[in-house]
Amino acid sequence: MNNALHSADWPRREGLALLTRALGAENIRWVGGAVRDTLLGADVHDIDCATTLTPDVVIDKCASAGIRTVPTGIDHGTVTAVLEDGVVEVTTLRLDVATDGRRATVAFATDWQDDAARRDFTINALYAHPDTLEISDYFGGLEDLEARRVRFIGDARERIAEDHLRILRYYRFQARFGAMLDGEAEEACADMAATLKGLSRERVADELLRLLALPAPGATVARMFERGVLRIIVPEACAAHIKALQTLLAHEADQGVAPDPVRRLAALLPPSPDVAEGVAARLRLSRAQRARLVSAAERLAADSENAKALAYRIGEPFAVDRLLLLGADTAVLTDWTPPIFPLKGGEIVARGVAAGPQVARILQATERQWVEEGFPPQSRVVEILDTLLNQA
Template sequence: MSETIGQRPWMTAPETVAVFDALEAAGGADCARFVGGCVRNTLVGRPVDDLDIATTLSPERVTTALKAAGLKAVPTGVEHGTVTAVCGGKPFEITTLRRDVATDGRRAVVAFTTDWAEDARRRDFTLNALYARRDGSLLDPTGHGVADARAGRIIFVGEAEQRVREDYLRILRFFRFFAWFGSGPADAAALAACETLRGELRTLSAERVSKELLKLLAAPDPRGAVALMARTGVLGEVMPGPVDLDRFNGVVAIEEDQLFEADSVLRLAALLPDDQVGALKFAERLRLPNAERDRIAAALAQTPAFKSWMSPREIRRALYRLGAQAFRDRAKLAWARAGRTATTPQWRGMIALGEGWSAPAFPLTGEDVIAAGVPKGPLVGQVLRELEDWWIDHDFIDDKLSAVEKLKAVAQGMAY
């Protein structure tokens, strides 16, 4: 009896049925199968996010078939055989079966084929070289994909070093899939190939590396994978310079213990030293988006110092100065540095206070300062900053009259 994942709701959804009907109208029954993540995730009991389809039809025939059925066809990667169908607002990535003609570790020249086994041989890992028909029955051309997926074995298709030489990003993909799906000891042949060829990661675009790294760090518990990256020297290729594995492990443990959402950007910050200048250079080298770059730099600032015994007043002051995101990041990093001890309730309470407190609006404006007799110009901003410091020191006093009286005192004491 052949292996099956059964018919799942995502297989029988009207949008999915429409896409398969369109393809089979052009290529006959069994010309298209689900492939990759949706099959793998279903097999191991994980949620399915994206639906990828493999087909014996050429990209041109796929496009024609979709349009004939009134579906949208987007040529997202026709040169590599990929057309995206859009039905009911849902995207389906449809890729023609392929074989590699030439590879250089960064890109591949492919030719199309109608051989499912040939397509499987060019894929990275056995658990990703699985195909499912519309009825849920599985095709496992390597003969090991189903068993490897269920056992949590991340095994390259064929010879590990050859697979890596075809695309050096597969080094990071190995550790990413080990973080997400791996169980037990890592495959020795895969580790050896990754260690031998780790220097080739420098030939890849920064965007490809950073995207893969953040996907890896987003795994529920990537500590084992990151430890293997450090042991094989792969981590040093991606993050040259010192890394803080202890703090990283602490952040992951805190997220796990306290049911915080896995945060790949904070985990990346945790690996870096407390050096904002160095962090900015690293973020720029990886070409991280500006928001992620700035968040990492803010998380690694050294002042104000975070301690578990900070008073509510000190917490509010830090929140106002840093903003909610940077405050949470700084608190979690400091907590991870301190370790999981009896102070856990204090750290948890600090973060809870930060999530529940809304910073009030400073009650004075530049017009108030000018009305108090301060001439227009740089002095207005100087007075406002001094008054804001006073207001913060008085725990955001909710009394504009008191603030106005303080403004008058400051204005009278200044020589213009």
């Protein structure tokens, strides 16, 4: 497994070599997701660096090497180094001085193991030397990676008490990496689920949506429901909704549709726009997310009868959501571009209809029939218009 780091591309980036020279190889280690994901053979997106240097020293040394820095989280020891081949978050080793389950007061440290001890899971506490790529593993993270086990560092309840969001992080990581369940973690998360009520809604929503965006979150969400965790954050969900999510995941996979976390959240709710509005408000979803959740909740069985008409009316992404939730085929929308309605109000006025509400009503009626007939050519639109005008 360790050989994966030596064969990976990212440790050989020129920017990282420049950063290593600037800060000193003895003072830094690559840590967290980049190390973990490389060892698992997964794609690496973000690179984090732990350092024994204080933020002010990091900034000075980077400046001397021509590296621009941004004090993105300087109160907690984090400085972002802006390199030509990407950014790297450089964080000073830390100790937790006090925590209340929502935020922590930290002090800078100089011991790598002290820093590792304050992290959440063993698989996230693997430190790689920038030159040798030798891994420092203080809590059995390599063994847990081999077993695909997500395990808290030390006592699970203590780690959760430090930051209640770790409950949802556990389930997200378990859904992404886990194969073997850790009994202590499972019990601790279930027993302390009520502590999630004290967290900001934005943090809860972010973790929930990140979990639902994973390729196969169904089994994990079902377990969260069975253990009473899901009802703390989505009390509207019932056993039938868990089954609906499983069905949706199967339809997405069968039809090759990319996952969407808001669509999957909709599966966990009753098809009620009012409920969707309430959940969106409670979770502080963005305006775009709220609109998508409410649209999915407005689905009707009749929506599956004419997929193109549905997509023309509400937009392709919203239509795909409804069709999948209804168990309908979305293939007809693949590579389909909605046509432009070939009639303007001025053409109706030219036929002798006085400008005003009547023009709008005729235009809408013509368009409605054009959609129902499957978007026929302009010649048919003229016929539809003639018929409506004769009936007026």
